[in-house]
Amino acid sequence: MGVSGTLEYLSDIMSSAKKGKKRKQLNTVSLKVRMDCEGCQLKVKNALSSLKGVKSVDVDLKQQKVTVTGFVEAKKVLKKAKSTGKKAEPWPYVPYSLIAHPYVAQVYDKKAPPGFVRATDDTAIVTLSTVEEQYTNMFSDENPNACSIM
Structure with missing residues (x-):
C-alpha cells in the first residue's frame, strides 16, 4: 500500500468527517441600538465582539447603527445587543x-x-x-x- 496509499486513506476519512457538518454563511447584521455616549458605544462593541464567529463590529454613534459581520445569526446578535441593557432592534431603515x-x-x-x-x-x-x-x-x-x- 505504501505511504501515498495511507495518506489518501487518511485524507478520505478527514474529508468525509467534514461533509456532515454544515458551514454557516457569512452574514452582515445591522441593528439600531440606542447609545448616548462613547461608553455605551464601547460596551455594545465589546459585547458583540465576544460572540463566536464575529469578524468585525462597526458602530456609528451618530446614526445609532451597529453593523456586525461574520458567521453569526441575526437573532443571536440582537439578543446579545439587548443583553447590554440598551434598546435594540433590527435596522428598520432603507x-x-x-x-x-x-x-x-x-x-x-x-x-x-x-x-x-x-x-x-x-x-x-x-x-x-x-x-x-x-x-x-x-x-x-x-x-x-x-x-x-x-
Whole structure:
C-alpha cells in the first residue's frame, strides 16, 4: 500500500468527517441600538465582539447603527445587543430611493438618518389611489400637460 496509499486513506476519512457538518454563511447584521455616549458605544462593541464567529463590529454613534459581520445569526446578535441593557432592534431603515412614495405617513420617520425612510411591506402604502395618482402627475416634469407655471 505504501505511504501515498495511507495518506489518501487518511485524507478520505478527514474529508468525509467534514461533509456532515454544515458551514454557516457569512452574514452582515445591522441593528439600531440606542447609545448616548462613547461608553455605551464601547460596551455594545465589546459585547458583540465576544460572540463566536464575529469578524468585525462597526458602530456609528451618530446614526445609532451597529453593523456586525461574520458567521453569526441575526437573532443571536440582537439578543446579545439587548443583553447590554440598551434598546435594540433590527435596522428598520432603507434608502428613500427604494420606496415608491417615501413621504407617506407610515413610511416617513423624522428620527431616520438623512436619506433613509422606514422600511414597509404594506402594499396599501406602496400603491396610490387614482385620485392621488392624478395629483402626483399634475405637477410632474414628464407630463406635457402639467401646470404651465412650473
